[in-house]
Amino acid sequence: MSAPTLHFTVDCRQPGYHVYHMTLTIEHLPKGKHTLTLPVWTPGAYKIEDFARHLFDLQVEVNRQPVEVHHLAKNQWGFDTFAEESQVVVRYKVYAYELGTHGNHLDQTHAYFNGAHLFFLVDDYKSTPYEVAIAAPAGWQVSTGLDRVDNQPFRFRAPDYDVLLDSPFEIGTHRLLTFTVDEKLHEVAIWGHGNEDAQQLLHDLEAIVKAQRDLFGGLPYDHYTFILHLSDRGTGGLEHLNSTTCGTSRFAYKPRKNYRRVLRLLSHEFFHLWNVKRIHPEMLGPFDYNREVYTHLLWAMEGFTDYFATLTLRYANLFSVKEYLNVLADNIEAYEKKPGRYVQSLAESSFDTWIKLYKPDDDSPNRTISYYLKGDLVGTCLDLELRHRTHNRYGLDEVLRRLYQRYGAHNIGFPESVYQETVEEVGASSFQPFFDQYITGTAPLPFEHFLNYAGLTVERRYKRPDHDEDATEQSSQENPVPWLGIEAELREGQLIAKHCYTDGPAASRLNPGDRILAINGYQVTTLEELQHRIVLDHHIGDTVEVAFFRRGKLESVPVTLSAAPPDDVKIVPVKEPTPDQMALFETWLKSPWNS
């Protein structure tokens, strides 16, 4: 008996209704009970999303006759066939009005979808090829990582279900730019307009591709597609096997300070084609789309991707050494502000991502640490430690290369213990204390210790709002400034306490959601006013009266100001670097010491 053939049609010809009309045609389906199962999550976004909530009007015909459909679970339907081989046609509709890189969006301007929103797994045919035909409004084109069938513009083929779900589609009148590296076509599909310089973007993407290719020694795909959404939303991305979707604000491309974030996003998502899409623990592919999959290694998958994203921007000469070190300093500052760094380890942060990082609450900074942020910093420290121990012969990139050669290139996941073993093999020594302290433990990262290998150290200072920008003195000072220990935000014109840090003086007195009104009886209406009243008019140890509305009732509490954490962190060279320190700096950052 031949294997069934599986063919989806995605009809988006009535985009104003935000509904895809889906048809799944199955030929040669053998006799028996059958299931249609829609994923509850999509890889890269570790959150149960229950895409089936948008699905409606499901009908099944077997050999042209309507049959009874059994709703077996929230995301699963069943039907029976009685002939030895049957033709089955499944029709259903999916509402699509969630913009976002993980999302599913159909409107008058385009169709964008991730396969997990639309494509059923038929029985357990995971390794069977799936075909997709797109029916689009006149004048629309399709960009996706999937291969075309016979070069037809609207027909695509995935070798298996995992690749089908790993290939988002952008369909519309988007701009399509291209460049080639190693004779491989790279398409850039841009939906939306803003203050981007498309030619600059193309140049920078090519530089990123080349720098990362050089790090791994080749490009493991036939073609690559960047899907770029410019809208009024924030920054985010999702990685795929030979494509990525990145979303940015329309106006994220100027000034340079904002564009640096765009470059880091693009570099991060591209680096993922190796790290996590090919180099990954066993749990991260092939996937179970029906439930959470647990790994302790997301710090290596996401944090190290962040680390190499910025480092390869440096290697591509898109970031200067100063820009690179400023990103590192900002990360150190952010990490040292989070009380959660003493509570949650990186391994736990990874394992619990489904219920913590992807479901944050007001108290998250006190109890959790991001595996992106700390993972990036651990990557920095581990790279420097490896370079130091191997006398500058190997760095963390060698760990990734070996994992790629042994597992990623063969499309197999590794057991979790392999990560530390490979680090120890490259470093030719034990890294047990390093892993115990910084990965499974919550010991604070001693940045000075690791940066000293490269002749660098950390300077922690404090900004004062009364600094005179025209004066020549330093923009910050060594003396801490007073603080309340809360992070406030302006919400619809109201000053609201967002986070109350457990190591701050107001932790047990102010609550998230309190609407701050006055300090010592004087009204504060903006973040700046609040900061000025605390920092300019008071000293550490002073007690101030904070007035606020809590659930609509006027309240007031005294708070004794303590010292704020540093908010002006810089990486600076040590005074008299040794030749070893300079050599390590130069190989690590691919830049002369004096640059």
Ligand SMILES: [Zn+2]
């Ligand atoms: Zn990522």
